[in-house]
Amino acid sequence: MNGQHPDEPHREGLAQRLNWLRAGVLGANDGIVSTAAVVVGVAGATAQVAPVLLAGTAALVGGAISMALGEYVSVASQRDSEHALIEKEKRELATEPELELQELVGLYEAQGLSTATATQVAHELTAHDALRAHLTAELHIDPDDVVSPWHAAFASAAAFTIGALLPMATIIFLPHPMRIVATFVAVLVALAITGYVAAWLGGANRLRAVVRTVVGGALALAATYAVGVLFGTTIG
Template sequence: MSTDQVPGAHADEPHEQGLSQRLNWLRAGVLGANDGIVSTAAVVVGVAGATAEVAPVFIAGAAALVGGAISMALGEYVSVSSQRDSERALIAKEKRELAEDPDAEFTELVGLYEAKGLRRETATQVAEELTAHDPLAAHLSAELNIDADDVVSPWHAAFASAIAFFLGALLPMATILLAPHPLRIGLTFVTVLIALAVTGYVAAWIGGANRGRAVVRTMIGGALALAATYLVGSLFGTTVL
């Protein structure tokens, strides 16, 4: 049921089916972009700190971009697949329990609503009406907070993460390769911090968290990563190269 079909629903609150799917790929996309920006920028800045040559920076950045995108996709796929398998196992277990002992399951449902603050009579009535409509959905929602029609997809998360990582990684790559040599590291720092501010804001917006705090947190983390790798590159550049 969409938001405009729910009586009294607020337009800025999520009530639609499929919310877990959308939040899943949005979360994966934002995290992928953030990781693509930071990790690739850290690699190219570190190499640029060690050498003024463009070729090593390009090779290192390209390797970080491709390897990182594949790694992010694989990590998201494995993580979300585990979550999906757990949800499916819980759904199958609940189906079996409803088939084997529906009376005990009904008593449990009433108890769950009582624990939420409803009177016994009200809890019983709610349990009866929801059970008559869809007993499995009623139990999954009350007991496990799961929607059987909204199980997360690992493929969505994997593709969103890989594409977002790739696009995020292109930003520091393009900046450090196209900027004039004396300015390329400084411009990369600035570009990366602006991009991280955007991803931090979007991540906080998706989760309903404090946006200013998220922006500051991501920018500080990114700045530390870039400073650390640049320091390492500079040390090796002056002592080895």
């Protein structure tokens, strides 16, 4: 036992879990808003289910693939940068170990340790794992916890799909007079939840995040519905 509480935020794998959760929450939010906007817009133009289903399915598939690709490229770039920094630190430790040790001492002194304590800590950590000590103190990188682009891509695509299924279900399975109103309500409630979770993960103001997310979603739905009604009236 190392005395570390299992729920503390510095446990191993934190970057992976937060990356997965962040991608999942954002993916769900995008899936809800973008798909709901499409199906509500089409439903505003026609009472038939088939066009709504076709448009919603296209939005779901295209959006999920787009989200997955975007997350993969973004996180892969971050991962490549972290690997490059790790390799650079390895080279510096191999060619200039004494200079790197003094740099580590200076970092600990800057955190408030005395010179004697900083020197002792630097020597002990270097003897145990020099690379990890430098990556943690200088770059705030855990070499065993580099983010995975595949995890982020999968989480984003899966969450987008799950989020998209909510407006798809309400707009397709409910009867015509109430399906648009029900979709509005279901989508705004879901957006309030995703906004709250996103703020909680990021440590931001939760009420502000919920209001911002719900208002943005309501405006998107209202705009696309108005467009659908306008085109439906024009075509009719």
